[in-house]
Every structure is written in structure tokens, then in C-alpha cells.
Amino acid sequence: MRPVPGLGAAGLARIASAAVSTTQTLGYCDDHLHLLACAAARRSVDVQAAASVGELLDIVGHAVRSSASPRMRQDCQDSAEGNGGDSRQWLRVWGYDDSLLDERRHPTAAEVDAVTHGVPTVLHHVTGHVAVVNAAAGRALGLTSGEVLVERQDLLAAVPRDDRSATVAGVTEVLADLVAAGITACTDATHTNDIGALELLAEAAAGVPSVKVTAMVGADRLDSLEDLDFGETVLSSGGAADAGAVRVGHAKVMPPHDDDSAIADLVAAARAHRFPVAVHVMDIDTLQATLDALEAHPPPAGTATSEARRPMPDRTVPDRIEHCALALPEQLDRIARLGVAVVTQPSFVTRRAQKYREQLSPTEQAWLWPLASLLRRGIRVTLSSDAPTVPPDPAEWIEAATGRDIAPTERIDAETARRLCMEAGADR
Ligand SMILES: [Zn+2]
CATH class of the missing domain: 3.20.20.140 (Metal-dependent hydrolases)
Structure with a gap:
């Protein structure tokens, strides 16, 4: 028109x-x-339903304990072409919105560390514009301490991906x-x-x-x-x-x-x-x-x-x-x-x-x-x-x-x- x-x-x-x-x-x-991003979200642990930081951490912790979903196990076998390293150890989480969580904030790296037991973990915001990384992921991405809420897509691009x-x-x-x-x-x-x-x-x-x-x-x-x-x-x-x-x-x-x-x-x-x-x-x-x-x-x-x-x-x-x-x-x-x-x-x-x-x-x-x-x-x-x-x-x-x-x-x-x-x- x-x-x-x-x-x-x-x-x-x-x-x-x-x-x-x-x-x-x-x-x-x-x-x-x-x-x-839609395809990546389908293959990540989905935390859209979490109403609080506590619920979100429960879902992430459960994913770690259960050695992840069948799709993630598939990723383990398909990790040949990850850019930035071996994707076997990584946990990818998607879909939280800080403004909708009860606490109205992002989860902290320390909170994510407490439930992920050293598994490099990236929590992608629902918009995809920022992500929280735990200490293990931060080390792998070469971030200095304190850089836990990552806004730079060039840094996040180094997270291992699907082939x-x-x-x-x-x-x-x-x-x-x-x-x-x-x-x-x-x-x-x-x-x-x-x-x-x-x-x-x-x-x-x-x-x-x-x-x-x-x-x-x-x-x-x-x-x-x-x-x-x-x-x-x-x-x-x-x-x-x-x-x-x-x-x-x-x-x-x-x-x-x-x-x-x-x-x-x-x-x-x-x-x-x-x-x-x-x-x-x-x-x-x-x-x-x-x-x-x-x-x-x-x-x-x-x-x-x-x-x-x-x-x-x-x-x-x-x-x-x-x-x-x-x-x-x-x-x-x-x-x-x-x-x-x-x-x-x-x-x-x-x-x-x-x-x-x-x-x-x-x-x-x-x-x-x-x-x-x-x-x-x-x-x-x-x-x-x-x-x-x-x-x-x-x-x-x-x-x-x-x-x-x-x-x-x-x-x-x-x-x-x-x-x-x-x-x-x-x-x-
Ligand atoms: Zn858009």
C-alpha cells in the first residue's frame, strides 16, 4: 500500500x-x-517457562544432571565442525527474559556455576542480544573475570556450534x-x-x-x-x-x-x-x-x-x-x-x-x-x-x-x- x-x-x-x-x-x-537462531533455540535447553531465577537454575541443573537431552547427546557425536573448540562439553540454554523473572535481573555467573559443575554453559537471553556465561565458558572464550554478561556477538560467535x-x-x-x-x-x-x-x-x-x-x-x-x-x-x-x-x-x-x-x-x-x-x-x-x-x-x-x-x-x-x-x-x-x-x-x-x-x-x-x-x-x-x-x-x-x-x-x-x-x- x-x-x-x-x-x-x-x-x-x-x-x-x-x-x-x-x-x-x-x-x-x-x-x-x-x-x-530459531534452529539453535530448538536445539538448546529451553528456559522460557521459568518464572524466577531459582526455577531457571533448576532447569539448567536438571539438564546437566541428566547428561542433557537426546539432541545434545547427538551434538556430542556431531562436533566435528564447531568453530572455537570441542562442543562435547558445552551446555547451551536459551529463552530467559530478565524483565519477566520474579527477581527482574539476569542470573549471575556464580549462580550458574553452582548448578553446572564445571560444564561450560551459555545462557542466551530470549532476544539473543546478550548472554550469561559461567566461569568455565568465560575461560574458554578468553573473557577476563567480571565479563559474565556478554553483549558482544563476536565473542559469542566462538561458542562451539552445530555442524x-x-x-x-x-x-x-x-x-x-x-x-x-x-x-x-x-x-x-x-x-x-x-x-x-x-x-x-x-x-x-x-x-x-x-x-x-x-x-x-x-x-x-x-x-x-x-x-x-x-x-x-x-x-x-x-x-x-x-x-x-x-x-x-x-x-x-x-x-x-x-x-x-x-x-x-x-x-x-x-x-x-x-x-x-x-x-x-x-x-x-x-x-x-x-x-x-x-x-x-x-x-x-x-x-x-x-x-x-x-x-x-x-x-x-x-x-x-x-x-x-x-x-x-x-x-x-x-x-x-x-x-x-x-x-x-x-x-x-x-x-x-x-x-x-x-x-x-x-x-x-x-x-x-x-x-x-x-x-x-x-x-x-x-x-x-x-x-x-x-x-x-x-x-x-x-x-x-x-x-x-x-x-x-x-x-x-x-x-x-x-x-x-x-x-x-x-x-x-
Ligand atoms: Zn530481530
């Missing part, structure tokens, strides 16, 4: 019903998820789950993606041809693509007949922690490669720096190529803001003026409602996860999961978008919500 400035609610409803009628043969699109074939099989399972949820297209928004990751995803996609996979590439990793452009297709190396394909998506800009000044440089790097950008934005300051960067470095015209799966030769593909968790009204006006799309996750506002009520003032809560106010301004919007953080389940996104309690004026009607989940609504 093209931006329609000043569109009222009645106009929105008309456009929604017209759009739905033309998209009946298409399925849902999860326009922001992380396929490799490539197990990873491809895991991603294929994740894609099959998407099909079961009615999803026929997805966008992998991982900022560490490079050509190697896209080739791996293409190999996995060969097993599930009914899902169209688009994968972003890290704005600092575009050189790895060599002569591949935005919108072109990466094929797996498995022969033409059963080759999987992945479309090259936006350049993903992940602002380094506490350094929004890097955003402009990353956007400029993407422009040098003629890529539209997708910027990770979770707060007001990052949004401000992002809007400044996008104004300073406008998108190149005609960023799609003739080989794109959905050719768009005569117009510029919009940049994207991912999440847009907190935004001032005047910032939404700037987003509309710049023609930037917003890819949002309605489930966050319902799943994190308790945290928001505790930590934010009523005024700030009114600025959380804008939705109706985006559409009112004619901003292009798609809904998504950010899986594995939230399940890739359009029914949940629609329920959250229509029934949220925080900032209820941001609710939208069910038909509009459904359209924003549809493949054609994504307009990628």
Missing part, C-alpha cells in the same frame, strides 16, 4: 477490504524473524513449522548474515519450497556478496533440479550498543552498495539517530533489479525501521515524510505488558509500539514475530494488534491486522 497522508479510519477500512480481496490465494508473511548439516536440517524444520502456521513467505533480519549464511539458508529452503525466503545482509558484510545485488537470488549448490533459493533483502543496520553514531556510517556503507536499509530501532534516541541518518543518506533510486523475484523496476524500495518500539508523535511524522516502512511485532506489547507498566510512565506507555498511528499517517506497516523471541504465529499477532491493553488507542481492527500479516501486504 502506498502512503496516503491523512487517511482516516473509514478510508483505511476500504483499502483493507480491497487489499484482502486481491490476496486470498497468498499466505501469511513473517516479515522479521531469525531462522538460524553445517545439522544446522541446515534445523532450519528446514523451522521452515516446515512456518508452513504449518500458514506462512508462505518470511524475511530473515539477522544482522550477521553474509553470503555464507545466505547459501546455508538457500540449502535449507530447498527442502521447503512453499516458503519464499528473503534474507537481509549485515550492512557491514555487503562486500561478501561480491557482484550480487539487492533483490537478486542466491541458489544453493545442490544442483538445479532441487536447488533452494533465497532472495537478497535489505542491508541490516544493527546499532552497536550505546553507540547510535555508527548508524549513519552503516547506512552510508549500504548506499555505496545501492542497498535499501533496515534499521533496528528500540528506543527514541536510536530512532532520532536513524531518521537523521536516513535524511542524510537517501535511498538510491531503482534499488530492485530485473532478476528480483518481484521486480519493482520503476520505483525505490522503501527503507525499513525494524520494531519501532517507542516513538514520539513528531518522529512518526518524520517516518511518514521519509516514506520509510515499519516492521513491527504486536506480540511484544502484550507479552511485556507487566514490564512496561512497572518501568515506564503513563506518558511513555502511550508511545509504545505504535500501530494505528502509523497507519493513520499512511506509513507502510507489516507485522512479524522476531522469532525465536516470539512464536511465528500470525493468529497471536492479530490478537495482540486488536486487543492490546497498553496504549489501546493503537489497536487496529482484525481485518486490517490480517492484511498486514499477508504476503502481498509486505510489499517488499
Whole structure:
């Protein structure tokens, strides 16, 4: 849908019903998820259900005592290609959220040490952005004492991983789950993606041809693509007949922690490669720096190529803001003026409602996860999961978008919500 400035609610409803009628043969699109992280989460000890640090430690301790799950025993036999060492001794845990635990904090390394008995252990936060490591894992990763809450992905990349074939099989399972949820297209928004990751995803996609996979590439990793452009297709190396394909998506800009000044440089790097950008934005300051960067470095015209799966030769593909968790009204006006799309996750506002009520003032809560106010301004919007953080389940996104309690004026009607989940609504 093209931006329609000043569109009222009645106009929105008309456009929604017209759009739905033309998209009946298409399925849902999860326009922001992380396929490799989903696959890794499936093969880790899952602590999402833990309500307290104590419960979390019970689950981790049980996993250690029972010599881990069958999948982890499988890892022991498949540890040939771990980058950084022997994966036999490692315990990988995923899915805690400090803001939802009773204690409202991360577990400490000492607490994890007490239940892991020297087994190198990494506890990944549900967002994947930080992890707690115990002393044995810290030593193996070369961390100095005190560095137990790790935010640097380059350090975490040294944790031994599954070998490539197990990873491809895991991603294929994740894609099959998407099909079961009615999803026929997805966008992998991982900022560490490079050509190697896209080739791996293409190999996995060969097993599930009914899902169209688009994968972003890290704005600092575009050189790895060599002569591949935005919108072109990466094929797996498995022969033409059963080759999987992945479309090259936006350049993903992940602002380094506490350094929004890097955003402009990353956007400029993407422009040098003629890529539209997708910027990770979770707060007001990052949004401000992002809007400044996008104004300073406008998108190149005609960023799609003739080989794109959905050719768009005569117009510029919009940049994207991912999440847009907190935004001032005047910032939404700037987003509309710049023609930037917003890819949002309605489930966050319902799943994190308790945290928001505790930590934010009523005024700030009114600025959380804008939705109706985006559409009112004619901003292009798609809904998504950010899986594995939230399940890739359009029914949940629609329920959250229509029934949220925080900032209820941001609710939208069910038909509009459904359209924003549809493949054609994504307009990628
Ligand atoms: Zn994400």
C-alpha cells in the first residue's frame, strides 16, 4: 500500500477490504524473524517457562544432571565442525527474559556455576542480544573475570556450534513449522548474515519450497556478496533440479550498543552498495539517530533489479525501521515524510505488558509500539514475530494488534491486522 497522508479510519477500512480481496490465494508473511537462531533455540535447553531465577537454575541443573537431552547427546557425536573448540562439553540454554523473572535481573555467573559443575554453559537471553556465561565458558572464550554478561556477538560467535548439516536440517524444520502456521513467505533480519549464511539458508529452503525466503545482509558484510545485488537470488549448490533459493533483502543496520553514531556510517556503507536499509530501532534516541541518518543518506533510486523475484523496476524500495518500539508523535511524522516502512511485532506489547507498566510512565506507555498511528499517517506497516523471541504465529499477532491493553488507542481492527500479516501486504 502506498502512503496516503491523512487517511482516516473509514478510508483505511476500504483499502483493507480491497487489499484482502486481491490476496486470498497468498499466505501469511513473517516479515522479521531469525531462522538460524530459531534452529539453535530448538536445539538448546529451553528456559522460557521459568518464572524466577531459582526455577531457571533448576532447569539448567536438571539438564546437566541428566547428561542433557537426546539432541545434545547427538551434538556430542556431531562436533566435528564447531568453530572455537570441542562442543562435547558445552551446555547451551536459551529463552530467559530478565524483565519477566520474579527477581527482574539476569542470573549471575556464580549462580550458574553452582548448578553446572564445571560444564561450560551459555545462557542466551530470549532476544539473543546478550548472554550469561559461567566461569568455565568465560575461560574458554578468553573473557577476563567480571565479563559474565556478554553483549558482544563476536565473542559469542566462538561458542562451539552445530555442524553445517545439522544446522541446515534445523532450519528446514523451522521452515516446515512456518508452513504449518500458514506462512508462505518470511524475511530473515539477522544482522550477521553474509553470503555464507545466505547459501546455508538457500540449502535449507530447498527442502521447503512453499516458503519464499528473503534474507537481509549485515550492512557491514555487503562486500561478501561480491557482484550480487539487492533483490537478486542466491541458489544453493545442490544442483538445479532441487536447488533452494533465497532472495537478497535489505542491508541490516544493527546499532552497536550505546553507540547510535555508527548508524549513519552503516547506512552510508549500504548506499555505496545501492542497498535499501533496515534499521533496528528500540528506543527514541536510536530512532532520532536513524531518521537523521536516513535524511542524510537517501535511498538510491531503482534499488530492485530485473532478476528480483518481484521486480519493482520503476520505483525505490522503501527503507525499513525494524520494531519501532517507542516513538514520539513528531518522529512518526518524520517516518511518514521519509516514506520509510515499519516492521513491527504486536506480540511484544502484550507479552511485556507487566514490564512496561512497572518501568515506564503513563506518558511513555502511550508511545509504545505504535500501530494505528502509523497507519493513520499512511506509513507502510507489516507485522512479524522476531522469532525465536516470539512464536511465528500470525493468529497471536492479530490478537495482540486488536486487543492490546497498553496504549489501546493503537489497536487496529482484525481485518486490517490480517492484511498486514499477508504476503502481498509486505510489499517488499
Ligand atoms: Zn530481530
